[in-house]
Amino acid sequence: MDPITFVLVFFLPTLAGRATDPSPGFFHTKEEARTMECVRMSQTEVHEREPARVPEPPPRGARTPSDVLVCKRRYLSPGERPARDEGILSNLRAEVSAIVQAGSALGEPSTVWHVDAFYPEPAVAQKIAVAARTELVERGKKVSDQVPVLAAGDLSVLGHLLPQEQYPLACARAFAEGALAAQEALLGVMIVDAREAQLHAGVCLEGKWRWLR
C-alpha cells in the first residue's frame, strides 16, 4: 500500500478530528483562532447539554476527570468595528455592572436615577446608557428614561474646560437650574480621553459630583 493511501485510510478520521480543534495549527491560522471565544467545562456538564456531540464521561474509577473546551466564533471579527468601539462593547455588560454596583451604593432607596453616556459615537453612547439603565432597574433602583438638560450657555462654558472640571461644574449647574432635583441622581458613564477604551463613571447627587472610577 503506497504511503498516500495509507494516510488516507488510517489517518483521515484523525485529521478530520483535528480540523475541529480551534487552536492555531494545520487547519486554523492565528487570526482565525483569535475569532473564537472558549470556555472550559466539565465533560459531564457538556454531555448533559450536548449528548450527541460530547460522549459520556469515562466510567467511575477513571483517574482524572476530563474537561471539554467549548468554543464559539465571535460574531464580528477583529477590525470590523472601530477598535475602541469593539473594546467598549465587547465588555459592556461586565463594565457597566461594575460601575452600577459602585454607583448604586450612593443615594437613598427613593432616589430616582438618570443615566447618560458621553462617548464620541452616538450609537455606542446609546448602548452604554441603555445598559446602565437596565442594570440599575435590575438592581431594584428607580430609574427614569429622562436625561437632565443644561442651558446652551452652560454648554458653551463647559466646552472650554478640562473633563476633570467639566463634570463637577455641569453637575452643580444641573442642580442649581433644577434639571436635577434633590431626590434625583445622575449616573454619568464616559471616556475622558478620546484614545482610551476604558469607561469612567461618576455620580451627580445633590449638586456634588463623585467619581466612581
Place this chain on the structure above:
Amino acid sequence: MAVAAMTAARRRAGASAALGAFLVSATALAGADASATDAERLQVETLRAEIASQLQLQAYDLVDELVYGWTQRPPFGEPTPVLLADVSVPVGFGSGLQALLENHFASVILKNARSSVVLAHCPMCTQLVVHSGARGTVVARGIDAPETLAAAGGLSGSRHALFLDFEVEGSALVLRARITSLEKSLPIVFARTLSTSTASPALLRSPERLKSADEARQEYLDALQGRSPLSFPIRLGVRIYGRGNNQVLAPPFPWLSGGVEAALTQARAWTASFLVGGNWMPGLGYGLMGQARLNRLLTGEVASLTRPDLYAFVGLAVLSISGNAALTFRSDIPTLAELQAAALGTELHTAFGAVQLGLELRAKNRVGVGAMVEWLPTITGAPMIGDYWSLGPIHFQSFGAEVTFCF
C-alpha cells in the same frame, strides 16, 4: 454635524447629553471613513449580511425567551397597550435586521396573549414632534416628550413604550428590554437583560407554543436520545467488474439487500451493519450475498441531524453465484463437458469472498449514496475479471455504486 444629529433625537432642542456634548464633535467626525472604496464598502456589506443571517436566530431566541418570561410573569396585571418604540440592532448592523426582529416580535406577541402586552400602533410616537409653549419650543421624538404627544392626542391610548436593544458583546448576543411609562418623568417600569452564552446553542421554539429554555432543551435531548441505536437499511446496488484480459466485459451485477445497522456510539461516529441480499438475472442465474461493514464518520465527531454525513467503510462480503453467470468468475476456460452440462440444465455454481473499501454519504441517517471498490482475493486468474486499481498485492477488481434507505 454629529452634535446636531444627536440633539435632534433627544428630548428638547439642544437637550441631548448635556454634560458631554463638548466631547462629541471632534472624534465623531474623525470616525467617518472617507477613504473606503465602493468595493470595500460592498465587501463589508456582504460580510455583515452573512453575519446578520447567523445572528438572526440567536436574536429570535432572545425575543422568544423575553415573551415566554412575560407569559409566566406578566409585566402588567391586565392586557395593556404598549407601543414598540424602538428596536436597536448591534452597532454596525443595518435596518434589515431591525425589520426582521420587529416582525418576529410582533408575531410572537400576537400569538401569546398571556403576556399581557398588547401591541399598539402609534406613528407619532417615533417621529419628531415640535411643540411651542410658555417654556419654549420642544423638538423631540414623541416617546421622549409624552406631554407634548398627549397634548397632540397622539398617544393612541397607549401609555407605555417598549424598547428592545440588541448588542453583540464578543461571542454573546445581549438583549436589553425595557418598558417606560409615558408620563412626564418617563419612569422605567420593567427592564430585563437576556444573553446568549458560549456554551448554549440557540433553541428554535414555535411561537404558538412557547416553552422555557429548559423545556426546549429537554425536548431536544429527548429527540436525540429517542434516536434508536438500530436501523434497518435496504440497499440497492450494482457491481461492475474490471475488463478482463481478452477485453471481455462481465455483465454488471445488481443486488438488493437488507439487514440491520447498529450505532456503536451515541454520536454515531462508528456504526456497523450486516446485510443479506440476492439478485436474479434472466438467463444468467441468481446470486446470494452476505456482507458486514464497519463505518467511520469522517465529517466531524458526531452525526448531524441537519446536514449530510460522510462515512468511510471497510467490509467483508461472501457472494454465491449460480447459473451461467458463475462462469464469469472461473479461473479457467470452461470445458466442453461443462458447457454441455450447463445446456442440459445442470446448474453451475461459484462462491467467493470480497473485501470492500468505500465512502457513503448519509442524509439524516435516512438516505445514503455510496461508492466502493472490492478486492476479490480468491478470484485471481479469471479471464473475464480485470483490475481497476492495484495496491501491491491488493487488486481492486470491482466497482460498486449503491443507494441505501434506512428505516
